[in-house]
Amino acid sequence: xxxxxxxxxxxxxxxxxxxxxxxxxxxxxxxxxxxxxxxxxxxxxxxxxxxxxxxxxxxxxxxxxxxxxxxxxxxxxxxxxxxxxxxxxxxxxxxxxxxxxxxxxxxxxxxxxxxxxxxxxxxxxxxxxxxxxxxxxxxxxxxxxxxxxxxxxxxxxxxxxxxxxxxxxxxxxxxxxxxxxxxxxxxxxxxxxxxxxxxxxxxxxxxxxxxxxxxxxxxxxxxxxxxxxxxxxxxxxxxxxxxxxxxxxxxxxxxxxxxxxxxxxxxxxxxxxxxxxxxxxxxxxxxxxxxxxxxxxx
Amino acid sequence: xxxxxxxxxxxxxxxxxxxxxxxxxxxxxxxxxxxxxxxxxxxxxxxxxxxxxxxxxxxxxxxxxxxxxxxxxxxxxxxxxxxxxxxxxxxxxxxxxxxxxxxxxxxxxxxxxxxxxxxxxxxxxxxxxxxxxxxxxxxxxxxxxxxxxxxxxxxxxxxxxxxxxxxxxxxxxxxxxxxxxxxxxxxxxxxxxxxxxxxxxxxxxxxxxxxxxxxxxxxxxxxxxxxxxxxxxxxxxxxxxxxxxxxxxxxxxxxxxxxxxxxxxxxxxxxxxxxxxxxxxxxxxxxxxxxxxxxxxxxxxxxxxxx
Numbered sequence: 001x002x003x004x005x006x007x008x009x010x011x012x013x014x015x016x017x018x019x020x021x022x023x024x025x026x027x028x029x030x031x032x033x034x035x036x037x038x039x040x041x042x043x044x045x046x047x048x049x050x051x052x053x054x055x056x057x058x059x060x061x062x063x064x065x066x067x068x069x070x071x072x073x074x075x076x077x078x079x080x081x082x083x084x085x086x087x088x089x090x091x092x093x094x095x096x097x098x099x100x101x102x103x104x105x106x107x108x109x110x111x112x113x114x115x116x117x118x119x120x121x122x123x124x125x126x127x128x129x130x131x132x133x134x135x136x137x138x139x140x141x142x143x144x145x146x147x148x149x150x151x152x153x154x155x156x157x158x159x160x161x162x163x164x165x166x167x168x169x170x171x172x173x174x175x176x177x178x179x180x181x182x183x184x185x186x187x188x189x190x191x192x193x194x195x196x197x198x199x200x201x202x203x204x205x206x207x208x209x210x211x212x213x214x215x216x217x218x219x220x221x222x223x224x225x226x227x228x229x230x231x232x233x234x235x236x237x238x239x240x241x242x243x244x245x246x247x248x249x250x251x252x253x254x255x256x257x258x259x260x261x262x263x264x265x266x267x268x269x270x271x272x273x274x275x276x277x278x279x280x281x282x283x284x285x286x287x288x289x290x291x292x293x294x295x296x297x298x
Numbered sequence: 299x300x301x302x303x304x305x306x307x308x309x310x311x312x313x314x315x316x317x318x319x320x321x322x323x324x325x326x327x328x329x330x331x332x333x334x335x336x337x338x339x340x341x342x343x344x345x346x347x348x349x350x351x352x353x354x355x356x357x358x359x360x361x362x363x364x365x366x367x368x369x370x371x372x373x374x375x376x377x378x379x380x381x382x383x384x385x386x387x388x389x390x391x392x393x394x395x396x397x398x399x400x401x402x403x404x405x406x407x408x409x410x411x412x413x414x415x416x417x418x419x420x421x422x423x424x425x426x427x428x429x430x431x432x433x434x435x436x437x438x439x440x441x442x443x444x445x446x447x448x449x450x451x452x453x454x455x456x457x458x459x460x461x462x463x464x465x466x467x468x469x470x471x472x473x474x475x476x477x478x479x480x481x482x483x484x485x486x487x488x489x490x491x492x493x494x495x496x497x498x499x500x501x502x503x504x505x506x507x508x509x510x511x512x513x514x515x516x517x518x519x520x521x522x523x524x525x526x527x528x529x530x531x532x533x534x535x536x537x538x539x540x541x542x543x544x545x546x547x548x549x550x551x552x553x554x555x556x557x558x559x560x561x562x563x564x565x566x567x568x569x570x571x572x573x574x575x576x577x578x579x580x581x582x583x584x585x586x587x588x589x590x591x592x593x594x595x596x597x598x599x600x601x602x603x604x605x
Contacts (some may be wrong), residue, residue, distance in 0.1 A: 008509055014433050017408070021397075024415040027479065030430035031418075033441050037433070048444040092320050099317045104310035111314070111321065118328040121586055125539075125558060126565040126579025127334030128327075135326070150324040180313055209423035212540055216566065231425050231544065234432060263440045269429040276421050281414055287421075288483055 014017070030083055031273065038267045042260050061267040063258045070221060070229060071268075078226040081144040087205035090200045092149045094192065097158025098184050115152040137221045144213060148206070151230045154199045161195040161222055162188060198286045201279075208275065228284060237261055338576035341467075344569060358576035369562070376535075379464070379556040383534045385470045390530055393478060394523055398515055399484030402507075413486070416479025424540040427476055431545075435459045465553035472541065485519055492518050524600065532592040536585050557581055 038047050041056030049055060065071060100112055101104055122128070137143040169191070173183050189196070210229040218224065225231075233240050244259050280287075338358055340351040361368050403409045413449050419427070433443050433460035443455030492515065500510045539558035553561065561581070565574030592605055 012507065013402075013404070016402055020400065020403065020408075021413045023479075024302055025418055026410050026475065030441075034430065034433050045439075048447060049445055051448065052575070053439065087518060092323075096317050096320045100315050102307045102310065104313070106307075106311045107315035108310075111317075115324060116322070118324060120589055122328065122582065123331035124575070124582045125561050126571060126575045126578045127331040127337070127409055129566060130334040130337060130571070131331045146323060147327045149320065150327050152324075176390070180309075180316065205421050209421075209426075210542065211423055211425050215543070227423055227425050230429060234425075234429055235598075265429065265439075266433065269426065269433070272420055273426055277418065280418055280421055284414055284417070286485070287417070289351050 003178075003191065006122050013057060029277040031277065034266050034269050037226055038270050042258060042263050043064055043261065046260060047205055061259065061263045062218055062271070064247060064249065065267045066081050067249070068243055068264070070224065070243075073222060074226045074229045075140075075223045075271075077223060081141070081210070081225065082098060082204050082207040085145050085148050086200050088145060088149055089154065089203035090196050093154035093190065094158050094196055095184060098162055099180075100155060100159045100235075101162050115155060118150065120225045124298065129216060138217050141223060143217045144207070144210070146160050147213075148203065149209075151203075154203070156234050157199060158192065158195055161192050181295065185221060193288070197283075202282050226268070226272050230265075233261075233265050233268055240264060320600055334575060337572050338579055340572055342572040342575075344571065347405045350439065354572075358573045359580065360578070361581070368573075370455055374552065375555055375557055378553060379535050379537060380404050382466050382556065383530075383537050385466060386473065386537075387527070387534075389470070389474070390463070391523070391526055392474070393481035394478055394485050394516075394519055396478060397482040397489060398511055398519070400482065400486060401515070402511075403490045408595065413483070417483060419476045419481075420480035422476075424476075424544050427541070428544040432459060460547055460549055462550035463494040467553065469541065469545065472545070484522065484536050488519055488522055489515060521600070525596070528592040528596050531595075532585070532589040534588055537582060 016196040033051075036052075037050050038061050039056045039057050039059060040050040041058065042061070044050055044055050096115075100108065100115075102108070105111065132138060132143060137146070165188070170183055170187050173187055178186065208226065210215075211225065211231065214223065214225050214228040240261050244261065244264060247259060266293075302471050307349075337348060340348060340355060341354050341357075342348060342351050358591075363369060373461060392394045398410060400412060403412070432532070433439065435443070437443060437455040437457045437459075440455065440458070442458065443452070446452040447455065496514045496518075497510055500514055505513065522603055535557055537558070539556070539557050539562060543552050546559065558581075561574045561577050564570045564577070599601055
């Protein structure tokens with residue numbers, strides 16, 4: 001069926017396309033602006049010359065920032081919590097989700113509710129803070145990992161997904177005498193890869209972005225994350241200037257381009273945002289899948 | 299037969315045992331904090347065992363209403379909390395609106411690109427949003443000021459970031475920038491699920507494009523919209539804290555401090571643990587009540603529970 005468009009429709013099409021072009025631009029431009037500033041001549045940046053395209057391209061800022069005191073450690077902590085948090089998160093959510101599909105689970109209804117209630121009710125910020133303190137989890141790396149393993153939403157995602165797998169597949173293994181763990185490992189895990197990828201990616205992004213837990217529970221610099229040191233750089237200009245002076249190449253004639261506070265702020269921001277920007281387009285379908293299954297009631 | 303049943307029960311118990319680590323973690327991090335409510339009934343000082351502190355009963359709860367200074371504080375904080383929530387609720391139709399018009403784009407490639415680009419902000423942390431806002435709006439390094447100066451429209455930069463004016467609106471803009479594309483995705487998927495015959499039937503009946511949107515698309519999205527609206531109402535005093543925490547400063551504190559942030563500032567920054575525990579507890583109870591009200595509303599209007 002050939003469609004002929006009326007002039008009104010055509011105008012509407014143009015308006016819609018223009019609106020979404022503008023919307024996309026507003027979403028993307030701040031990232032672009034930060035990145036062109038990190039690779040432009042720092043003096044020109046300071047004079048306000050870099051607005052739409054990079055001038056005097058160099059990558060010195062990135063090399064220098066990685067040498068800032070505390071940066072390498074923070075990167076390590078961020079990566080460590082992202083990898084271990086996502087890995088353990090997938091493991092606990094998937095096994096619990098699997099267990100919750102089993103009718104014979106001991107008092108299943110009660111325990112299912114036990115998990116679901118936590119999605120809608122919490123004791124509040126200060127009681128939580130006190131609990132973490134009393135458990136001596138302050139200044140402990142585990143405070144980044146353990147609380148995130150209690151994730152009822154992920155459990156629901158897995159449970160919903162496993163329920164769609166034909167039970168016959170598992171039953172045949174049961175006939176062969178395979179126990180729960182063996183069935184979970186040999187049959188359920190391989191079949192639920194898409195949902196596990198979804199959970200993993202959500203957990204990883206959550207861990208990478210997490211930042212209030214450092215503010216509240218870590219005052220040892222050895223536990224600082226990239227997000228947290230970025231927060232510090234943004235708010236503590238004097239300390240940042242001092243940190244820059246401590247860098248080995250500071251004021252040496254060999255370095256033609258000196259690190260400036262704004263260069264550090266922008267470059268660290270670029271480094272922190274880069275992993276998300278790079279992986280997102282490839283994993284977008286997993287993110288979308290996550291929200292769609294989540295929309296179906298558990 | 300009975301033997302098989304008891305065997306099954308034994309299996310079920312074994313399965314339960316296998317999941318006890320997660321049960322323990324959930325108990326510790328989600329249920330154990332409830333015991334912390336007891337701090338609200340003492341005058342707790344850090345470093346002293348809870349029960350060695352003086353027991354004060356409901357003093358902290360009463361002070362919320364009786365103490366004029368605290369009452370004024372709470373009134374200001376509640377105004378910010380509910381004010382910003384209401385702006386969010388009032389504009390909660392935006393994602394639906396965006397999704398409807400995005401679906402109108404004929405080119406699949408363009409639609410995909412827009413979808414990808416506009417959902418990226420959702421996946422960066424609030425501290426990154428702050429950093430990007432700094433890059434856009436700060437006095438010396440911000441794009442907007444540099445642009446205005448280079449165009450000769452301003453002599454010196456204005457401090458959009460620290461300035462306390464229009465704080466509610468600014469916070470709404472940041473939240474919308476971060477969340478709009480992502481919130482639209484759910485509606486986009488719902489639109490894809492609408493039966494095409496409905497559109498064809500409408501077209502045969504001579505419906506214009508706007509009529510088709512209004513009479514076919516919108517009604518099929520309303521149930522989802524309604525559920526989200528009720529959840530937003532249930533979260534009236536739960537507007538989170540990361541975003542307000544990162545954007546707060548000495549100048550804008552009066553307009554940005556929402557309930558969660560107030561509790562944090564009082565309890566952790568100024569160590570009034572007992573008082574802020576009382577506020578925390580009150581907040582949890584009120585939120586739970588709101589959730590039940592919203593759920594009751596949903597049952598009444600749609601005959602379906604939201605959770």
